Amino acid sequence: MNLRNSLIVYRKELRDMLRDKRTIRSMVIIPVIAFPLLFWGIGKVMTTVMGEAATETAPIMVQGGTDSPKVLAALGKVPGIKVLPYRDDAKQEVSDKKIRALVEIPNDIDTIAAGSQSKQVSIGYYENDVKSEMTKDKLQKFFDDYRDGVARAALVARGLSPNILEPFKVQSDNVAPPAKVSAAIFGGWIPYLIIIFSFTGAMYPAMDLTAGEKERGTLETILSSPVSRTDLVIGKFLMVMTASIVTAVLSLTSVGFAGRHMMSGAQQQTLNLSISPSTVIAVVVMLLPLTVLFASMLLAVALLAKSYREAQTYVSPLVFVAVAPAIIGALPGVELNWKTALVPILNTSLVSKEVIGGTYHWTTMLMVFGMTCVYAAISLGAAIYMFNREDVLFRT
Amino acid sequence: MIEAVKLCKNFKDKKRGDIHAVDNVTFSCKPGEIYGLLGANGAGKTTTLRILATILAPSSGTANVAGFDVVREPQKVRAHVGFLSTATALYDRLTAAETVEYFGQLFGLDSATIERRTNELFKALDMDEFRDRRCAKLSTGMKQKVSIARTLIHDPPVMIFDEPTNGLDVMAARSITDFIRQCRDRGKTVIFSTHVMTEVEKLCDRIGIIHGGRMRAEGTLEQLRQNYRKDSLEEIFVDVSGDAR
Numbered sequence: 001m002n003l004r005n006s007l008i009v010y011r012k013e014l015r016d017m018l019r020d021k022r023t024i025r026s027m028v029i030i031p032v033i034a035f036p037l038l039f040w041g042i043g044k045v046m047t048t049v050m051g052e053a054a055t056e057t058a059p060i061m062v063q064g065g066t067d068s069p070k071v072l073a074a075l076g077k078v079p080g081i082k083v084l085p086y087r088d089d090a091k092q093e094v095s096d097k098k099i100r101a102l103v104e105i106p107n108d109i110d111t112i113a114a115g116s117q118s119k120q121v122s123i124g125y126y127e128n129d130v131k132s133e134m135t136k137d138k139l140q141k142f143f144d145d146y147r148d149g150v151a152r153a154a155l156v157a158r159g160l161s162p163n164i165l166e167p168f169k170v171q172s173d174n175v176a177p178p179a180k181v182s183a184a185i186f187g188g189w190i191p192y193l194i195i196i197f198s199f200t201g202a203m204y205p206a207m208d209l210t211a212g213e214k215e216r217g218t219l220e221t222i223l224s225s226p227v228s229r230t231d232l233v234i235g236k237f238l239m240v241m242t243a244s245i246v247t248a249v250l251s252l253t254s255v256g257f258a259g260r261h262m263m264s265g266a267q268q269q270t271l272n273l274s275i276s277p278s279t280v281i282a283v284v285v286m287l288l289p290l291t292v293l294f295a296s297m298l299l300a301v302a303l304l305a306k307s308y309r310e311a312q313t314y315v316s317p318l319v320f321v322a323v324a325p326a327i328i329g330a331l332p333g334v335e336l337n338w339k340t341a342l343v344p345i346l347n348t349s350l351v352s353k354e355v356i357g358g359t360y361h362w363t364t365m366l367m368v369f370g371m372t373c374v375y376a377a378i379s380l381g382a383a384i385y386m387f388n389r390e391d392v393l394f395r396t
Numbered sequence: 397m398i399e400a401v402k403l404c405k406n407f408k409d410k411k412r413g414d415i416h417a418v419d420n421v422t423f424s425c426k427p428g429e430i431y432g433l434l435g436a437n438g439a440g441k442t443t444t445l446r447i448l449a450t451i452l453a454p455s456s457g458t459a460n461v462a463g464f465d466v467v468r469e470p471q472k473v474r475a476h477v478g479f480l481s482t483a484t485a486l487y488d489r490l491t492a493a494e495t496v497e498y499f500g501q502l503f504g505l506d507s508a509t510i511e512r513r514t515n516e517l518f519k520a521l522d523m524d525e526f527r528d529r530r531c532a533k534l535s536t537g538m539k540q541k542v543s544i545a546r547t548l549i550h551d552p553p554v555m556i557f558d559e560p561t562n563g564l565d566v567m568a569a570r571s572i573t574d575f576i577r578q579c580r581d582r583g584k585t586v587i588f589s590t591h592v593m594t595e596v597e598k599l600c601d602r603i604g605i606i607h608g609g610r611m612r613a614e615g616t617l618e619q620l621r622q623n624y625r626k627d628s629l630e631e632i633f634v635d636v637s638g639d640a641r
Binding site (some may be wrong): 005216220225 | 407408449451452453471472474475477479481483484485486487488489490494498499501502503504530546
């Protein structure tokens with residue numbers, strides 16, 4: 001191997017790539033613009049929807065309760081709720097989102113008769129509709145309070161203490177640091193996005209430098225120079241890896257920027273993710289062998305194709321190969337153990353998730369780094385092997 | 397100097413089975429000589445020349461090019477060869493000067509030599525006007541000149557041309573044939589393949605007619621005329637290829 005030749009090839013490919021608009025687009029513009037836009041967009045939509053839901057006066061209908069005027073009067077006074085006259089198609093109106101909820105009140109709810117059965121108030125709502133859910137919560141709270149009031153009044157009337165109702169309280173508190181809690185939910189999605197971007201960042205140069213060169217006829221030109229095929233593939237590999245790292249770093253920086261500046265204070269509190277420079281460095285270091293794996297794997301596969309177009313059909317399915325473990329890694333509850341530490345991509349995703357949450361398990365990190373290095377070396381070996389095969393270079 | 401000895405190249409094809417693209421081809425070409433490899437499409441010309449340029453390795457047999465063995469010392473062979481074909485395109489996003497500089501570096505030349513050689517070549521080939529223009533923006537003729545400069549940057553003793561005029565207009569093709577002649581006049585060993593008879597008649601000192609991967613006839617134009625008792629090279633070629641069928 002002659003590193004000088006590889007570097008000559010690398011420098012040329014770098015210059016070539018920097019002049020290629022398609023690569024610049026996938027490497028720089030998309031990650032830099034996409035993340036802030038995504039964060040800003042999600043934040044904006046969430047704020048708008050929640051704000052609307054919180055401020056609107058929710059129309060509801062009530063069925064029954066005519067013999068319990070007290071409960072109806074109290075319900076009418078709940079802020080943010082407007083009781084409409086009952087119609088027979090009330091349920092349909094809930095599912096058509098014309099009203100937010102339907103309350104069915106049984107007879108004689110204001111009084112507690114001795115020996116009487118527990119009665120049931122039903123609230124019909126639209127599950128997962130933010131406005132309907134919020135109305136349901138309001139109604140639930142109203143009826144809970146009202147029920148307690150009725151029970152307390154009954155106890156007092158019988159000369160008993162209302163505390164009988166609540167001999168003790170239960171309180172649960174989160175003791176894990178908020179950053180770790182947020183990392184468990186959201187931390188996985190950051191490595192997921194970075195993995196996607198480092199993969200897509202490598203994709204276009206890898207296809208361009210192999211199948212693209214075959215198609216344009218420049219591969220035979222370079223093969224006629226004294227540079228060895230191994231030096232050639234190393235030079236090209238370094239270029240693809242550069243594209244992959246630049247894309248990953250830019251997207252990570254972009255996430256950090258978007259997280260810090262593009263979200264409202266309330267959202268930042270919910271997310272509570274602090275991405276410090278040391279986190280960025282740690283994640284990038286963990287991602288390095290993964291970019292080697294991606295770059296060499298993409299080169300080896302794309303070289304099989306005769307044209308850029310054909311390369312796209314080979315490389316596109318690989319996106320799923322890269323993304324599937326990243327998605328699994330992003331799911332809450334998937335943790336790093338000795339089994340998951342062996343699965344390429346998934347292990348890096350999980351370790352990055354931990355790092356983002358502020359947990360540094362050095363032995364596991366070293367193991368994941370080492371395993372990914374092994375996979376990367378195998379993949380790089382495969383790329384070199386492919387470049388030395390005539391039937392691959394000159395496929396007809 | 398080129399000396400090919402019993403060169404063979406076999407390919408495996410899923411549909412057609414084993415293909416003998418080059419079958420026991422032996423010939424030689426001396427410095428200051430143009431050797432024309434004449435054959436129809438698929439005769440084995442390109443494969444033979446790719447083996448000589450060490451882009452492909454022979455299945456058996458070998459060749460000595462510029463004093464180096466194509467099997468054992470392929471990199472040294474490439475360092476002493478200039479290879480030009482219609483399949484060897486240029487990088488669209490590099491300028492003419494950058495292209496030549498890139499190949500100069502790959503041939504191991506230092507920057508002073510590259511600069512001197514580039515200036516000489518650009519002047520000789522009248523390329524200064526489009527020196528800093530990207531290859532994508534060049535005309536076919538200009539691109540041909542850049543390709544020539546690229547193959548000559550290291551001043552190789554052996555030149556290999558694979559159908560260099562294929563697809564070129566008259567003027568561009570003429571500049572190539574002129575250039576091939578100049579190479580011979582400078583004492584270089586030149587081999588070139590074509591299926592254009594007139595080019596062979598005009599240029600070649602010796603001719604090899606290849607068909608079905610085998611060398612069917614060889615000699616100077618005069619020798620071929622005498623052996624086949626025909627005046628026109630085209631008639632000789634048809635005769636040789638027809639016999640082979």
